[in-house]
Amino acid sequence: MAVVQATDKEVQLLARLMRAEAESEGDLGMLMVGNVGVNRVRADCLDFKDIRSIQQMVFQSPGGFEATTKGYFYQRARDEDIRRARRVIAGERFHPATRSLWFFEPSGDCPAQWYDQWNTGRFKSHCFYSPSSSDCPQV
Template sequence: MPAIRATEEQVELLARLMRAEAEGEGNLGMLMVGNVGVNRVYSDCLDFKNIRNLRDMVFQSPGGFEATTKSYFYQRARERDKKLARRVIAGERFHPASRSLWFFEPTGECPAQWYNQWNTGRYKAHCFFSPTEQDCPRV
């Protein structure tokens, strides 16, 4: 995945999102959430057409992240979280989120599909879902 451009404010937003969505899953879980966010900016397909930067992605409505409705998201970004955000912004990918545009935490097993997108795997509590190459060739 090519790197995307991001201001320092956008790095902080992504870091806060990664922490709020997956801090309990450690650095790797947070990096995977970051992959999903960067993929949404880069992809320009499906639900994410005209998402041009990380701010657009974080606050997309409808289709954004539940974490933005929680007070924890609005706490200041920690330096270690910003370092993780910079890694995914620079283009690092982590399976099963490397091509994913969606993730969620099911109460049981990961379904094979979610909103017609294929399951690419699970990491701890989150299941990740990726579009086909036909639907999103840029991811």
């Protein structure tokens, strides 16, 4: 059962986002980016109170994803990209992105906090940040 609603178009949109943001991080890295996206749709807190769909999440402004400004994002989703997107929409979660709402690629070590959110870990070049349970109980 899906943890967020998604049309076929939105599944493809999420698949393209996951690939564009983290293809160099491999399968697991792309799944973690998907976790962040799904978490933002579920969150109803902090910067994501008005985000109720994958479409809104991907193109949120301000606060959206840099990949949407690059041509690579607009290429067609491949079958394996769509399978990954369906996995995170179905609720699969991967540490350290399990509850994360943010990630970024620092030039060095992951800061302990980023915009007042705590680091939950690093996977390859991306650092992941999660809200407290009291700030975002839905995630």
